[in-house]
Amino acid sequence: MIFEEEEMDDKDEYFRQLYALNDSSDEEEDTNNAREILKQSSRPPSSSFSVSSHSFSARRSQPSKTLGNISAIHRTTSAPASSTSVVRETPLLTRKSSKLRYDISTPEMNQTFSASTPPTLSSIPAPAPQRSVSTSELDTGPKLNMVPSAGINAMLSKPDERKKRKRKETPVILVPERERIFAGKTIFFIPPNDKHSVREARITNAMKYGATWTKKWTPDITHIIVDKEYKFEQIMGMLKPLMKTDSIPQNIILVNDKYTVDCIRDKILVDETQSRYIIRRDVPVTEEQEIRQPAEPRKALRIQRRKSKKDQDTPDDHTQRSEASTQSQHPQDQPDSSPGVWLPTTNAEPPVIVESPRERSPMLDVALGEGSELDTAIAEIMRFGDLPLDDDDDEEERPSSSEGNTDPDHDGSSEEDLRPRRRTKKRKKFQKQGDANSAAYVCMTGGTGITDETNPNRHTIQILEKMSKYYGRMSDTWRELSYRKACGTLRKQGVWICTFDQAFELPFIGERIATKIEEIAITGHLRRLDNAELEPEDHLLKLFLGIYNVGPVEASKFIRAGYKTLDDLRTKARLTKCQQIGLDHYDDFATRIPRDQMTALGEIVKAMAKPIDPDVNPIIGGSYRRGAKDSGDIDFIFTKPGTTHAHDLHYFLSSLVSRLTSTGFLTCALATPSHRRDDDSGSKWHGACVLPGNPIWRRIDFLLVPESEIGAALIYFTGDDIFNRSMRLLASRKNMRLNQRGLYKDLMRGPGRLKLNEGELVEGSDEKRIFEILGVPWKKPENRICH
DNA sequence: TTCCAGATCCA
DNA sequence: TGGATC
DNA sequence: GGAA
Ligand SMILES: O=c1ccn([C@H]2C[C@H](O)[C@@H](COP(=O)(O)OP(=O)(O)OP(=O)(O)O)O2)c(=O)[nH]1
Ligand SMILES: [Mg+2]
Secondary structure (H helix, E strand, O other): OHHHHHHHHHHHHHHHHHHHHOHHHOOOOOOHHHHHHHHHOOOOOOOOOHHHHOOOOOOOOOOOOOOOOHHHHHOOOOOOOOOOOOOOOOOOOOOOEOOOOOEOOOOOOOOOOOOOOOOOOOOOOOOOOOOOOOOHHHHHOOOOOOOHHHOOOOOOOOOOHHHHHHHHHOOOOOOOHHHOOOOOOEEEEEOOOOOOHHHHHHHHHHHHOOOEEEOOOOOOOOEEEEOOOOOHHHHHHHHHHHHOOOOOOOOOEEEEOHHHHHHHHHOOOOOOOOHHHOOOOOOOOOOOOOOOOOOOHHHHHHHHHHHHHHHHHHHHHHHHHHHHHHHOOOOOOOOOHHHHHHHHHHHHOOOOOOOOHHHHHHHHHHHHOOOOOOOHHHHHHHHHHOHHHHHHHOOOOOHHHHOOOOOOHHHHHHHHHHHHHHHHHHHHHHHHOOOOOOOOOHHHHOOOOOOOOOOOOHHHHHHHHHHHHHHHHOOOHHHHHHHHHHHHHHHHOOOOOOOHHHHHOOOOOOHHHHHHHHHHHHHOOOHHHHHHOOOHHHHHHHHHHOOOOOOHHHHHHHHHOOOOOHHHHHHHOOOOHHHHHHHHOHHHHHOOEEHHHHHHHHHHHHHHHHHHOOOOEEEEOHHHHOOOOEEOOEEEEEEEOOOOOHHHHHHHHHHHHHHHHHOOOEEEEEEOOOOOOOOOOOOEEEEEEEOOOOOOEEEEEEEEEEHHHHHHHHHHHHOOHHHHHHHHHHHHHOOOEEOOOOEEEOOOEOHHHOEOOOOEEEEOOOHHHHHHHHOOOOOOHHHOOOO
């Protein structure tokens, strides 16, 4: 136990250092999916790049998102997200600390579209104070052997007569008591003076809302608010002498200046763990930087590696370029530009050693290959040393890994450390696979809806979910899927997964995600995500993707068109009918439906259905059937004994819809059954409805199901989607096919597993029998929550 | 290395 | 046919 | 990104 803690401390320290010097170097790779799509894109490159044409075994197309050009999204236009009318609330946060002493506060997921304060002026205090003597306490701190300019003394403004007077003239007037969100909070501002007019406003504002402002380092400090131009390293350099410890006590909230702005705007203490409040760590290349170290070897290495990889990627890049150029003749869309956004950061980022330089040096030595006297602790650190790098080198795809990359020994050795573990695991997961199936199918083990608060992995899950959604936004289908699956297995765990090995053993968690889980456990957040969500266009993507019927492709078009707000779309963009409705009810559709309202909606529909045809049986499916506390929409199945075709229920549907519409319950139709000749498939109705007395529009789905297909339909409409896909994949492994109408056998698949044969229907009407035939133990709907 | 569920509806 | 959605 |  003790040992564990020590180890954790090491890792903690390791991560701190890593953060300090590695920081934002994360680069984003082109998305997997995008590449796959591009590769298989049959469209010949418009601009003669013969390279890209070489043999790609024609793949079955995927949820194909032929995203125009990813690089366009990545390219930073540095257009600040302007304020929008949409502001999602940031809920009150509850802060708890784990036994690990790391903050694992777990705020609700939320998006915040906000106008960031645009104080353009930034005054970094002048290096030389007129008077070095200042407050006793500050003075007594251990001297930093850093350039004095970084010292806090330099910042303490000598009270200026005029200013003093001025401040007196404007005494702080407190807001009404119950609005004092900062009541009881003691805030230490950096720089610790109010010389700057913007900061002064910020400070007085905070005080209006109940804050206590301290210029000295006192034990009762609850918040440190840092001007945005200060980097983490600088701050640590300033604070260490004051704190007399190497790290900031975890009960102190360290955030940038956006924090107070948002708090005051939202009249609430916002979740301080959001990435927008994190103090940036890349160190600007300014003169005042101290002891420049020789280029940190690992870093240099990474850059090299990256370059080599990029070279290898060229085919892809070409493809991408040509793809891009087909869309728009912008020559500046060189594929290089996207990595280029990142590389300079890495390059420019000086390998500053902020935390006490003395302690750092051994590590440097080691990194340099000079076996200095390393104690085991450092050795331990080194063991993990390359992991995260390995982690963010990512850059999936094929070519690099295989052959002897130019990568020097360093990298090789580090991977050496990793490999044994991986082998172990692979064997493990492998070995069971003997005949049929393993834990590889979530449908076998089922999922749990430990709808936490109590789940020990709550925080980790939240972050991984964000990762998944981020990749979703990037149209990286498969990573999105992987992270979702990982969340599913994590959710089932009864214990706090905090180490690599622990995580690595679990299904759907591999090397990369295990590493990230450990990072989250230790540091409380993920650099990858912090950086990713910082991309300016990510906010816009998030915003536009929130519109019903707007997906990644449309959203990027909007962005490329230069739209910044929903109002831009309203006035300028060309939208489909559904999108228009989605836009008009952006907030409505984003609002979840509490279970009791679901029930109420259900009653209304059932009551209306009965007089039309008492034999029709309405069933609420979707997340409601899985027992969810709230749902994103309401899903109905209508079935009737004796029916064999969805068509048999059309009369019912049209009657139902027209009646519900005339009562005002249904407010619009978004998609209606298409009775395509010959095929009687047309079976679903999508629209919106309202609960009487409640203005919020709700999404509503109807599915017409003949009795003969009710089993399969129930499985389908009960979900969740991950569960469904798992079942279907399992079926396909058994040469069967599962869809919303039934389970089919003797399916033949051709090259690329193309469906040659419809297969023979085995079962469609009995939900449980379908499970049986597939060899899946029955799962109650509540246990089909796998995401 | 290859695959990752399978289908409906609309423009 | 591609895009979005279930 | 994970499994086979
Ligand atoms: O990609 C998908 C999406 C959904 N479904 C099935 C499972 C799901 O349960 C059902 C209803 O879809 P919906 O989008 O309503 O999901 P939900 O499970 O009901 O969740 P929510 O609470 O968001 O409505 O359709 C799939 O098979 N594949
Ligand atoms: Mg639903």
